[in-house]
Amino acid sequence: MPSRESDARYYQTFLAEREEIARYKWIESQKAGRDIGFETALVDWAAHHRALWRREQHAHEKAQTA
Numbered sequence: 030m031p032s033r034e035s036d037a038r039y040y041q042t043f044l045a046e047r048e049e050i051a052r053y054k055w056i057e058s059q060k061a062g063r064d065i066g067f068e069t070a071l072v073d074w075a076a077h078h079r080a081l082w083r084r085e086q087h088a089h090e091k092a093q094t095a
Contacts, residue, residue, distance in 0.1 A: 042086065049082060050074050 054070030 045086065046079075046082070049078075053078065 050067070050071050053074045054065060054067060057070060057073070058065045
């Protein structure tokens with residue numbers, strides 16, 4: 030069973046990812062001259078940016094605990 034600490038960390042990661050998607054949505058909407066919508070932003074961000082973002086987050090977390 031996961032600990033409360035791991036649950037909290039997982040939730041914080043979720044919130045950070047959601048914030049990145051919202052930022053991506055705003056940038057891409059500005060480029061398009063219209064609101065691209067959250068779902069479009071989510072799918073595009075996940076396909077093109079999620080893996081790198083997660084690696085960077087993991088490296089950042091690892092550096093903080095070292």
